Amino acid sequence: MAMFVDARTRALQAASTDAVLPSSSDPVADLAAERRRAGFDVAELMRFLHGGQERIDRKARLAEMLQKTDWGNKSRRYFMTTEEQYVAGLQVAFGIRELVKEHGLSEADRRLLALMVALPGGLDVHDLMFVPCFIDHGTEEQQEKWVERARNCEVIGAYAQTELGHGTFVRGLETTATYDPERAEFILHSPTLTSTKWWPGGLGKTASHCILTARLFVKGVDRGPHVFVVQLRSMEDHKPLPGIMLGDIGPKFAYRGVDNGFLRFDHVRVPRDAMLMRFAKVTPGGEYVPPTADNAKSTYATMMYVRCGLAGDSARHLAMAVTIAVRYCAVRRQTAPSPGLKETQVLDYQSVSGTLLPLIATSFALHFSGKAAMASYHDFERRRDTGDFDGLAELHALSAGLKALCTWVTADGIEACRRSCGGHGYSRLSGLPDLYGFYVKNVTLEGENKVLCLQVGRHLIKALLAAQSGRPLRGAAAYLSDGFFEMSQLCAVDQRARWLDHGVQAEAFRRAAVQAVASAADLLREEGGGEVAFEGAVWNACNEAVIK
Amino acid sequence: MAMFVDARTRALQAASTDAVLPSSSDPVADLAAERRRAGFDVAELMRFLHGGQERIDRKARLAEMLQKTDWGNKSRRYFMTTEEQYVAGLQVAFGIRELVKEHGLSEADRRLLALMVALPGGLDVHDLMFVPCFIDHGTEEQQEKWVERARNCEVIGAYAQTELGHGTFVRGLETTATYDPERAEFILHSPTLTSTKWWPGGLGKTASHCILTARLFVKGVDRGPHVFVVQLRSMEDHKPLPGIMLGDIGPKFAYRGVDNGFLRFDHVRVPRDAMLMRFAKVTPGGEYVPPTADNAKSTYATMMYVRCGLAGDSARHLAMAVTIAVRYCAVRRQTAPSPGLKETQVLDYQSVSGTLLPLIATSFALHFSGKAAMASYHDFERRRDTGDFDGLAELHALSAGLKALCTWVTADGIEACRRSCGGHGYSRLSGLPDLYGFYVKNVTLEGENKVLCLQVGRHLIKALLAAQSGRPLRGAAAYLSDGFFEMSQLCAVDQRARWLDHGVQAEAFRRAAVQAVASAADLLREEGGGEVAFEGAVWNACNEAVIK
Known part of the structure; x- marks a missing residue:
């Protein structure tokens, strides 16, 4: 990259009577020169x-x-x-x-x-989770009662699901909602320390109400987690209601302004219509009416929607980080190639460009992957509304796998960008420390990434076993059939240049994927004495192989 | 791992009249059980x-x-x-x-x-850098004048070297100290924006004085960076002295309590004895007396000492992180293998133990590497004091390489520990976010890691070229000679079990290292048209190969 006349430095030098030193950089000129070198139409892109x-x-x-x-x-x-x-x-x-x-x-x-x-903060959870929850889970009456009041902020809500002891494993939640048919009320209770609700945003200070996920007991039978709406604080003085203990869980890696909270109940009574009964119901007399099978499946949809959204959202975050880092490294000059020459733009060191340029490409890849994921989700939704749930397992695996891959790549990519900015990347004023701290929570929330990878592995191994037994595969896993066939053939590449062929590259990826899935399946079969089990000790002992 | 009776939970259940649920965990019992299972004498370790x-x-x-x-x-x-x-x-x-x-x-x-x-903060820089600097760089008179006053905190000092525009490349510093023989004074000046001192701890609020690294000009000749002591603030009201602009550089990733500062001079005059003159000198009449060659070499010693120290210090930080993570994952239970069974300790999932257990081993490896590095440093110091500087290049490479390796492994290891703790690892109360934010600065400070790797690469390639031309290698790089010889032999391992042999493993590492160094050298030679150059465009284009 060329050297530029540095008028401002010359002026400074002229004003200086004691020593003449060239400025080490001219950020404005450096950046303008880099921009002029773009080989494509920026506006069109x-x-x-x-x-x-x-x-x-x-x-x-x-x-x-x-x-x-x-x-x-x-x-x-x-x-x-x-x-x-x-x-x-x-x-x-x-x-x-x-x-x-x-x-x-x-x-x-x-x-x-x-x-x-x-x-982050404000009414995010209220807008994105509390209000939609009535629409997704409430009866028409319940929607009438709550949606407008919530939209007008007459009530402000949190979403209290995660507990101190349970995040990923929702079936393990311990907060109880026990139906009392005599008074047609539910008794909400936090029986253990680990049953304390922990993390809900907006709960620590803001919320007057919350959506509560609690384990429903009717006539002594444990019906698993169900969804309730509960008033937490007085509408007069915003103090917690009797039997309710709540507050802020304290400081986090980032996300400073968000009042993530905790919440405990001591035998708090709420009326029967606190339970959102669009799907499962409890009659006044205490009969439990389970949701239909399709409705039970529908509850997965929100989770998949959020995961597809996280995949798409990753591109935006990585793009911000890599934009900051590339601009800085174009402007930052360090070490002259030989005395008297202008110092080298840091971006021209291969150790820097080799980190940052692939991350630019990655942010584009994430952009289009996210769009494709969301299109798959909407496609599933359209088919679901006609009663077709066939795509559920695949969308579940796709959204889980993409969420894990995209959030890992993005979190690690942001941190690589931050480190590429040397000392200045450690300053919050670079924007990068907060971007990392804010983003990296996505690696563990909405399904911890390694757990999600295990779910994808389970899906792929099942698909491969089906392909091996001759059943045709449909959808995104169909490539396993092709790959399974290809594995019996020799690779046809005979010239070095052919490796650049996209078809050959796709074949190589298929072969590698089939190889990985097959060896995980083999290991499971070996450890399981001929049987392939998808949970328990053998599954745990093969985790690493499955994740790979 | 066995299941344990959970007395406290039973008591809670007994008190609960509405629902009977087992607690999902008993941290005290779980941890005690894990500790009983230790297969070694903990006190002895x-x-x-x-x-x-x-x-x-x-x-x-x-x-x-x-x-x-x-x-x-x-x-x-x-x-x-x-x-x-x-x-x-x-x-x-x-x-x-x-x-x-x-x-x-x-x-x-x-x-x-x-x-x-x-x-972090307080008087760290004052104690660890300001006071020692007088002892390392001051004449006896200067030591008498400053050391006791500084130790008694009559003056409190910062260490102002890094500038907005220059960190790693110290020769590029732009702050000037121009000697005026008429008044026997230096004129300190910040001629460009990038010459602003930036980052020094203790400078933003605390320091009354600083050690200043400035580029010395005597009779119009640029003598490069030299060290001065400068009063910055009034001893009466702590306000900046005339011509001095300084303050706090603002918030950082972590390190909140440290007042990292900035500093600019506008033609500030200081007396001749502000320059620390143990090695280089300026006579009252304005003659520059350079340091002896040995003394110039000695100035590297502090840098190598700090880098060896960072290598040793890494073990302590990784050990803290992995202790927190292992304890948490032993206590955290998530997902029951089948309904009715106690949930599995997270540490028993291979995806978790596969992350954490190697990090325990790594923290031990870092502990002993750090001790060995410091022993090498002290060995160098002993020989230096007899005038033997032979070990300098090797210690330089060793300390640079170990600093880069140990800080990378530790920073990434701490973050892996943090992520292993799921959501709770995102809470600052886990200790892990602050540990990461605090530690990760070591990846970029005291020599950016990739730059250090390039220095090690240069050292190793030079050593390999020497070995190839038949010259015997001494010291730590001597293994390249053995490896160079081994590369001409077939690997002698004929049984799977022999890979566990330590000698075989060491040989494999030697071969891999020689292979890596040789291919980087080949690439350099190829790109350079037969010549191996260690700077300039060809060197930059081969950075990635050298770092590998």
């Missing part, structure tokens, strides 16, 4: 990624609106205390509501504004 | 690691002293604001000084106390 000029213009208009507000100002972001950040989160949430009302903005605009402000 | 029972007892006595102080109390650690943490850092520093005086403690005790409190 932007239009393609955003989905047209109209959306780019809309985003610019929204950015203008934000710039006129107090709460959209990010300049103090890294200097706020935890308390200030919590308050700012609420100001943003209500500020966006006002902008939406004032300018008649759409739901898509509202989401885009929230993404642009990028301050 | 402790004595071995600490270096005898006496040291363990001493540590216990120091812990007792700490427990009686206010400032040794860690319970509010994660709830403090940045400002509170800064103040706490100073309270700890002065508190430890009082304990040392009161109990007549040794320097080793003082260091151990500081490690146990583990609150």
Whole structure:
């Protein structure tokens, strides 16, 4: 990359009477030069990624609106205390509501504004989980009773599922809801320390109500986790109601402004209609009516939707990180190739470009993978609505696998970007420490990644066993059939250049995948004395092989 | 692992009238059971690691002293604001000084106390860099003038070397010190934005003085970076002196309580004896007297000492992280193998033990590598004092390589431990987010790791080229000669079990190392048209091969 005249440095040198030293860098000139070297039409790429000029213009208009507000100002972001950040989160949430009302903005605009402000907290859980939960799980009456009040913020809700002792294993939740037919009430109780609800956002300080996942007991029978709506705090003074103990769980890696909370019940009575009864029901007399099989399956849909969303969302985060890092490394110069020469742009060191350029490519790959995942989800939804649940197992595996892969690649990629910025990447002002701390929670939430990989492994091994026994495979795992066949053939590549052929590369990936799945299946069979089991000690002992 | 009676849960169940649920865990019983299963003498291992029972007892006595102080109390650690943490850092520093005086403690005790409190900030830089710098670089007069005053905290110092534009490449520093023979003074100046001192700990708020690295100009000749002592703030009101602009650089990934600062000079005059003149000198009349060649070499020693220290220190940090993670995963239970059974200890999942158990082994390997590195350093020091500088290049490569390897392994290991704790690893109360944020700076400071790897690569390639041309290799790189010879022989292993033989494993590592170094050298030769160059474009283009 060329060297540039550094007018500002010359001026500084002229003003200096005691020593003449060239400035080591001219960021503006360096970045302009790099931008001039782009071998493609940047505006066209932007239009393609955003989905047209109209959306780019809309985003610019929204950015203008934000710039006129107090709460959209990010300049103090890294200097706020935890308390200030919590308050700012609420100001943003209500500020966006006002902008939406004032300018008649759409739901898509509202989401885009929230993404642009990028301050977690506020009413995120209320908007994204509490309100939708009534629509997904409430009867029509319950929707009428709650949805409008919630949308108007007359009540503000948290989503209390995870407990101190249980996250991934939802069936292990210990909070109980015992039906008392005499008074037609449920008794909510936290029988153990580990049954304490732990982590729900908005619960620590904000929420007046919550959606509660509790284990339902009717006539002494354990019916497993069900969903309830519960008032937690007084509508007069916001103090916890009798029998309810709750608060903030304290500081986290990042996510400072979010009031993640804890919650315990001591035999708290709520009316029968606290249970959201669109699917499962408890009659006033105490009869339990289970959901239909299809409805039970439908409850997986939200989880898959969230996981597909996390896959798509990963691209945006990695793109932010790699943009910061590439710009910095284009501007940062360090070490002159020989005395007297301008120092080298850090991006020109292979050890830096070899880290960052593949991450640019990765962020594009994640962008399109996320779009494909979401398209698969919507396709499943359309078929589900006609009663066709065939795609469930596959979408479950696809969303689980993509969530794990995309969040791992992104979290590690952000940290690689941060480290590429040397000391300055350690400053929060680079944006990168907060981006990592904020993002990395996705590796463990909504299904811990290694557990999800095991679920994908189970799905693939079952598919391979089916293929081996001659059954045709459909959907995304169908490549295992092809790969299974290919494994009996020699690789046809005879020239070095043919490895660049996309078909050959896809074949190599298929072979590698089949090889990995087959050896995991073999190991399971060997350890299991001829049987392939998908849980228990043998399964645990083969975890590493399955994850690979 | 066996299941245990859970008396507390039974009591809770008995008290509960509405539902009977077993507690999902009994941490106390689980941990006690795991400890009983140790196959070795824990006390003996402790004595071995600490270096005898006496040291363990001493540590216990120091812990007792700490427990009686206010400032040794860690319970509010994660709830403090940045400002509170800064103040706490100073309270700890002065508190430890009082304990040392009161109990007549040794320097080793003082260091151990500081490690146990583990609150970065306070007078760390003053004690570890400012005071030693006078001893290393000052004349006897300068030592007399400064050392006692500094030890008594009459002056408090920072160490201002790194600039906004230069860290790793010290020769690129831009702050100037121009000698004015008429007034026998140096004029300190910051001629460019990038010459701003940036990062020095203790500079933002605490320091009254600093050690300054500035580029020395005498009679118009640039003599490169030299070391000065400079008063920054008034001894009356602690305000910056005229011509000096300084402050705090703002929030970082972690390290909240440390007042990392910035500093600029606008033609600030300091007397001639501000330059520490044990090695290089400027006479009153303005003659520059360079250091002897040996003295110039000696200035590397501090850097190598710090890097060997970082290698040894890594073990302690990884050991803390893996201890937290292993204990948590022994206590955390998730998912029952089949309904009705107690849930599985997370540590029993291979995906978890496969992560954590190798990290325990790694922390031991780091412990002994760090000890060996420090022994090599002390060995070098002994020989240096007899005028023997032969070991310099090798110790330089060894300390650089070990610093990079140990800090990478440790930073990534801490983060792997954190992620193994699932959601609870995201809580600062687990200790792990702060441990990661605190530790990971070591990957980029005191020589960015990839740059250090390139230095090691250069050293090894030079050694291999020497071996190939028949010259005998001495010291740690001598294995390249053996490996070079071995590469011409077939591997002698004929039975699977022989791979477990330590000699065979060492041979395999030698062969792999020679292979890696040789292929990097070949690539350099190929790209360089037959010549092997260690800088410039060809070197940059081969970075990745060299780092591997």
